[in-house]
Amino acid sequence: MxxxxxxxxxxxxxxxxxxxxxxxxxxxxxxxxxxxxxxxxxxxxxxxxKRLFNLTDKVLAMVRQLAQQRERLMIMAKAFTDLSQDYQAMGLLEELKLHQQTSALALAALQKQVKQVEALIERHIKTSPELKSNMDLLMSIPGVGRQTALFMLIFTGNFTRFTDAKKLASYAGVAPFAYESDSSVRGRTKVSRMANTNRSAEAIETLATYGRLSRC
Structure with missing residues (x-):
């Protein structure tokens, strides 16, 4: 439709x-x-x-796709490094050596592809003044790195999906809601089930960012 x-x-x-x-x-x-x-x-x-729908900016859509590709490549690379760490932790030196010999080329290729994707992401961001400005503003905040800033731009649609910081906090899964009624109901305070908790840790670092951006 x-x-x-x-x-x-x-x-x-x-x-x-x-x-x-x-x-x-x-x-x-x-x-x-x-x-x-x-x-x-x-x-x-x-x-x-009502809020009329606006299609995601083409540059941001491309950046989102590249970021997803980077995540997939990172997962594959992590599988190789995790197995090396497991062998080393268990003292299985022969298995470790064999694993490194047979996976070194694949791991190097994955790491090279990650760098290529990151370069493409940077190139696309630079073509959009709004994305570049918000990216720089996010990274100017202490504790906010490039990947956290990138996913904040993607999840918020370059800060167009949310009208205030409270909604952003709820979406990020860091806004607790009380569950109580008088003295008979005293449930545990918890976040919304509909929250995107996949990157809640990164979102915690950037909650203050939304207020800073909206004031500029």
């Missing part, structure tokens, strides 16, 4: 199905007609809050 309507200039409003479901209260049964009516009611009720 997106690939059909967006190229012809149609205005698109994308909204989470979970958000729509929870905003409409309790409902019984499920049919396509009933779902269509509920979505229509939601759209009518929340028209003022």
């Amino acid at each position: 997106l690939s059909f309507f967006y190229p012809i200039g149609a205005n698109l409003w994308l909204q989470s199905a979970v958000h729509i479901k929870h905003s409409l209260g309790l409902k019984r049964g499920k049919t396509d007609k009933a779902d269509a009516r509920l979505i229509a009611k939601y759209c009518i009720r929340h028209q003022r809050d």
Whole structure:
């Protein structure tokens, strides 16, 4: 649907199905007609809050694809180095020597490919003034490295996906939510199940960044 309507200039409003479901209260049964009516009611009720969809910038889309490729290459390279460390830790020197002899060329090739991908990422970022500016701003913060800054740009769509720092913190999985009611319910405070916790550690370092960017 997106690939059909967006190229012809149609205005698109994308909204989470979970958000729509929870905003409409309790409902019984499920049919396509009933779902269509509920979505229509939601759209009518929340028209003022709508945010029209904008396709991801082509440069950022390319950077995201390259970053994913880098991750895949890093995983393959890590498999070789981890096995070497395991052999060494167990004192299996003959196995270690054989492993290094048979994997050295492959590991070197993977490391070379990682550097090539990183160079391509840098080249694409430099072609976009907005990406380059935000990348430099992120890396100017103590403790924020190149990869953390890169994934912050990718996950936030160059800081266009979130309207405030609270939403970003919730998405990153570092915003705890209380679960309690009077004295009868005292659940453990926890983060949202819908959070992207794959890189929560890196996101913790950059939560303050969003406020800094939004003030500039």
